[in-house]
Amino acid sequence: MGRVRRNSSYKLAKIYDRRSRELPFNGEVAEIEVDDPMALDSGDRIVALRSIRSDPLGRLHSHHxxxxxxxxxxxxxxxxxxxxxRGPQAVDPTREYVDGARTREPxxxxxxxxxxxxxxxxxxxxxxxxxxxxxxxxxxxxxxxxxxxxxxxxxxxxxxxxxxxxxxxxxxxxxxxxxxxxxxxxxxxxx
Known part of the structure; x- marks a missing residue:
């Protein structure tokens, strides 16, 4: 019986490739280096994308x-x-209803x-x-x-x-x- 040949183009690195290939239609992103959350060694960093569409501070920082x-x-x-x-807050359905009166959060x-x-x-x-x-x-x-x-x-x-x-x-x-x-x-x- 013949030996099974393995595909030589198989790369283990592609399994762990966590990069997104698609961006939203009107997305504006910039690259940023962050700590790797799945790293085995502390201090490992990866390049991530951050949205700067509605973030003027992030936009200024990414453009140096x-x-x-x-x-x-x-x-x-x-x-x-x-x-x-302390603006408008959503209604909490788990709290007991008492004539529509809500107590203020401390x-x-x-x-x-x-x-x-x-x-x-x-x-x-x-x-x-x-x-x-x-x-x-x-x-x-x-x-x-x-x-x-x-x-x-x-x-x-x-x-x-x-x-x-x-x-x-x-x-x-x-x-x-x-x-x-x-x-x-x-x-x-x-x-």
Whole structure:
């Protein structure tokens, strides 16, 4: 009986190829290097795709218009904003119905700390800087849209808003501890 020949083009690496081959019709993505969640050794990294379609901070970071420290400061602000926000909430069907009256959820300590940090940020950035950061990081507006909202539609104003936004991101990095002011150098936090 003859020996079974194996296909020499068979590659074990293709089994573990986790890359997506198809993107959504209107998807905008950028490559980012992240820790490999399935790695056997700690510290292994893989290249992943992140959506930047409705993420102005991610878009600025992927196009190298802001650095890693500014990016982390912006993400920390977004995290605090989401934690502190107490807007409309969905109805919880597991809770007992009592004449349509809902008791308010108690304010947690993390929400209180987030509000305190946001108040400090507003004091340090000023009214205009805080409004600019809110427009970009919470509402997701571009510099052109911010200029339209403020009736300043020229390229010079767009450049001013972009420069001012980067200054605000530098200040956020200082507030959240991603940078130090004394030396003027940025520091990377330990992972």
């Amino acid at each position: 218009q802001i650095d890693e420290v500014q990016y982390r400061g912006g993400r920390a602000f977004q995290s605090d904003w989401e934690r502190a926000e 304010v947690t300590e993390s929400q209180r700390q987030a509000v305190l940090r946001l108040n400090r940020i507003e004091r340090e950035l000023g009214t205009d800087g805080a409004a600019l950061v809110h427009d970009v990081l919470v509402l997701g507006l571009t510099m052109d849209q911010i200029g339209q909202r403020r009736a300043a539609r020229t390229q010079r104003w767009n450049d001013f808003f972009a420069r001012r936004f980067r200054e605000c991101l530098d200040r956020l990095a200082l507030i959240y501890g991603f940078a130090t002011e004394a030396t003027g150098r940025r520091s990377e936090p330990h992972r």
